Amino acid sequence: MTTLYDDLFFRTNMWDVGQLPSPPDAYESPDIIPSGIYPTNNPQAYFSSNYNQDVGQSLVIDGPNYIYLRTKNLASGAQSGKVSLYYTPTSLLLYPNKWQNNALKTSDQQLQVFVQATQPGDIAVTDNPFVWEPSAISGDHYCLISRVSTPKHDNPIPQVGSYTDLTAFILNNPGFGWRNVSLTSANSPTFDTTVDYTQGTEAGSITFQLECTNVPGGASVAFSAGTPGPDPLIVLEKTTVPQNNGSWNTSVTCDVPANYQTNITYSYWANGTTPQPGFKLRLKALSYVDQSSQFFHLLRTPQQLGASPELARRMSAQRGIVLGSHVTIGR
The missing domain is CATH 2.60.40.10 (Immunoglobulins)
Structure with missing residues (x-):
């Protein structure tokens, strides 16, 4: 038996x-x-x-x-x-x-x-x-x-x-x-960087924005964190950087619970391209508020914060602030 x-x-x-x-x-x-x-x-x-x-x-x-x-x-x-x-x-x-x-x-x-x-x-x-x-x-x-x-x-x-x-x-x-x-080695990033993220005691909507400065078109970027809690998860899947004039960014917006903590990894694939002088990848955490906020008139427009055209349209009636950022600089 x-x-x-x-x-x-x-x-x-x-x-x-x-x-x-x-x-x-x-x-x-x-x-x-x-x-x-x-x-x-x-x-x-x-x-x-x-x-x-x-x-x-x-x-x-x-x-x-x-x-x-x-x-x-x-x-x-x-x-x-x-x-x-x-x-x-x-x-x-x-x-x-x-x-x-x-x-x-x-x-x-x-x-x-x-x-x-x-x-x-x-x-x-x-x-x-x-x-x-x-x-x-x-x-x-x-x-x-x-x-x-x-x-x-x-x-x-x-x-x-x-x-x-x-x-x-x-x-x-x-x-x-x-x-x-x-x-x-298939899909191995050229490099990645991991940074701590701590939400603090207040839940809220956070925009995670990856800014690419002098990153050549044809390269790819992504970021992710595995810790559950945000809706949606903090994930930007591998995205190809389009041809650009030296500045391009992409983002995801998540509802993040209070006291949430994780590590976020952002990744870069050269895909055969050559980094340009002044190459930078900067991951930002931004908060946007509407006119009911006491801080509304002190903050900046989405365009001033470098939002993508899509995000700028979606947040057009709001103002935002960069709560924190982390940068990787090409040498």
Whole structure:
């Protein structure tokens, strides 16, 4: 008779239904999901709907890769837990001492993410992805290791020193997942820059504006943050810079909740172009207000703030202020 695990678990491969011991091969978990260089809208709905598929992608070298974890609830009732994610260069024998100190973080610098399944059989997905910018390495492979800790099974990382103990650990611990992942240079940015963003105690509509100065037409830019909360997410997907006279910008406007904190990564792809003298990328956070604000007559028009024609039309009756900015200057 097959014995099933009784808690949140990660599959070792597509054929794993939670049986003990876990079926080989162990390094193919479809529940560790590198999803590309942009966060996913409504990850709970998306990654639970394709649970019968492996939708993981290769890791983009030096890009902000967003990685989601999903677990299935094999407990008899509701269950919750905290998940963690680790990495290591691929090795034939992945003893825990090779990866236990290599924990990845989310955009808001969390080492653990809460997940919850309200019913038996539910799929619980991280709403806050881990983010990682892997460097190129010899062999072009890493291994990602996931861990879920619940009230029923804390699943501490064991001290394993022999291959017999390693075998037992892999086969008898469905609270851990393993995935070998390959690297790709396709879509690797020429560079990216990460900057902290803290909303403060007041919720509000914030325009995130990326200004390109002396950036050649044909290059591309993007920015993103994985931390959930803003509506929509703080994401500008890869956008080609048009031919311009030395100044061009693009933006997204988001409703940001109070006390929100994250890291925003903005990226640049040269795409074979040559940066011009005076090259700058500047990420700004702006707030616009209408005439009911006491500050309206003290602030600047969208055009004065360098808004794109579309944003200037949309904000034509409003005035704005730059709350903060971060610049990368070409040398």
